[in-house]
Amino acid sequence: MDVSALEWSITVGVTVAVLLFDVLIVARRPHEPTMRECSAYLAVYVGAAIAFGAWTWGFHGQDYGIEFYTGWLVEYSLSVDNLFVFIVLMAALNVPRKYQQEALMVGIILALVFRAIFIAVGYTLVENFSWVFYVFGAFLVYTAVNLVRSYRNHEEEHPEDNRLVRFAQSHLNVGQEYRGLTLWWKENGVRVVSPMLIVIVALGATDIMFALDSIPAIFGITQEPYLVFTANVFALMGLRQLYFLLGGLLKRLVYLSLGLAFILAWIGGKLIIHAMYKGGVIDWEVPTLLSLAVILVTLAVTAVASLVKSSKDDVEVVATDSVPPAPAPKD
Template sequence: MSHELLFFGGFIIFIVLMLAIDLGLFSKSDKPVSFKAAAIMSAIWVFFALAFGLVLYVWGNELHNVHDIATLKEIIAKHYHNIRINENDLAASIQLYNKTLTIEYLTGYVVEYALSVDNIFVMVLLFSSFGIPEKYYHKVLVWGIIGAIVLRCIFIFVGAALIAKFGWILYVFGAFLVYTGITMYINRNKEEEVDPQNHPVVRFASKYFKVTPRLDGGRFFLVENGVRYVTPLFLVLLVIEFTDLIFAVDSIPAIFSVTKDPYIVFFSNIFAILGLRSMFFLLVNIIDKFHYLKVGLAFLLIFIGAKMLLHSWLEEFGFQTVHSLIIIISILAISIVASLMFPKKEEI
């Protein structure tokens, strides 16, 4: 356990430092984040995500203090890793285990990053509906992502505990993901709308806080005549946190279809979330060009859900995590290429 806490603690410290540097670079003033800056930060976060994969490939066994065959067999059984080790070759077995962790981590990262695109569609709609100027997007997303990290941490480790205690819950997750994917496909062309006045989160906040419709610079709160009001900036932050909570119901089970190790789920999830903000500014003005992405994401969820429902049979058939990674990347690539080759017709 001490090794897990050290590995986890080191990861958290690294993320906090990188986030602090990120905030320091972009939070000096309220101004829109440029496409160039977003591209640079996106590349940096992807680089660190891939670099962490290399760390797992070399030192992944240190996460659970695996240095002997007995411990390795225990961890493989505990986290349902679909690998067969050579009990007479410790070095080769650890290398295989580390490789498996790395593939699971990268697959989970790609899944979460892909599902985050749907989150961007909703964020663009929310900012527009609440009338938030572009120069304040960054501040809202910063606090939104910090809240998302805390919520995902809770979700992931609670989910891992449920899976460990009730193995059948994987079938529930799988059926839910298939249903969500089918629903997303059916509603792929449906125009989403947000009513700022009647949104459940806004009604809830209005019941416990005094709300002002007026923005006060980049402030979340406004004090007038000794009375504290929440601004539309704070309301949209609450709605974004609520929306992420809804998205987590899809994305967390999706990654558990890839790996049952909660630490690997957490690492892949957090790197994807941290890259979401820069990806938002990268795609905010061109997101509509990828009109087949929702179709791709729908098929992605259906595939992941089906994999969870059929995991026992697939393992017997020889289906590995690397096969999932290939299929997932293929689905995303096809949806992106199709969007570019067959652009959406402009409405007259």
């Protein structure tokens, strides 16, 4: 893929401009956004991703357009899973709703930074060592297996119990009051650290863990650094609005981890086949268009099955609550 320096400059420049615009607005007026506000921003970000994919298709060819859309869907799916962890984290650390926007914005910026670092490292590895595709593929399959195990064992996410978070809580004089992005101040001559700093540490640790999954996954779709970067950027934009827009709906996606497990296992297998193809063991690869179809069908089935299951559970709870208590036995 022949990407000019001008294209790279415009892409990075627009990304920085959007982030600065978002940060300046959030910092100026911390608040809990309305559904209308969230819907408008989310429509703009999703529309921009679709338009960018169409532009890539038109100017760089059909194959690269399909690779972008597939990579964007994979990264977006993993980011939605990341949102669920953010919800658990915000609740566990008692972050006020009006300051959650700021915390999420910091989390998204950290995610972009960490993913940019991992993209650079990953690209260097895949360009110089073809065997690394075996490692990436095996890692994604291993991650998929762990997701299934966690689901079957009903293990809950506890991002606030991260070692780094516990270390910060035990070694810093953490106060009880949230003051937005003001991370420390003095009370009676003693420096106090805002609990928001603990939130940021937890978000950063979570972002690193998710980057370890998402970067091998996107390299399973495309090895073009420009598409890898833009797929991640568009997947992260609008997550803050999606967090408030969906809210409790994310908790109703009970089969999300199973759907992501299947997607990661599929991409892991695709990476292993790609490694065998690069090594001359086989003479065919899994078409990206097939991967796009598999991912779309998996996400659709996961969403429908989750909502059906959640609705059934709600009906059972209502039915159980409506049963009158048994009469007390007479003496």
